[in-house]
Amino acid sequence: MIRHRKKRGWTQENLAEELQTKQSVISRIESGNQNLTLDTLKSIADIFDTDVPSLLSSRKQVKLKKNRFRLVRR
Template sequence: MTPGRLVRERREAIGWSQARLAQAAQTRQPVISRIESGRLNPTVDMLARLANAMDAELTLTLLPR
């Protein structure tokens, strides 16, 4: 699952609009839209900000190929 899809699913689960998430994560709504649509690959820092804003835990796992 892509990071954008995970962000969208969590955002929708808590009933937030993209604008509300953007405000909470101190970014702009078009950034959220581009992340969710896969047109922008978020940095780890941005993912951490989004997770924190949505009271979620960000876990990164590196798996062997």
């Protein structure tokens, strides 16, 4: 989510305004300290014109998945 927000040049406050919430909520979401409903995830994905899996993915996660795949393939 941070990647999508920064790509648009938005601050946490900008995203909070779009979601009609507080900046502190966005901070907790981005730091992994806030649980989200699927509806909230979909709303965030819609704001960034993406899907939920793309919103949640990061290069680090993708790399770990590839490493796991290699282990399974043996």
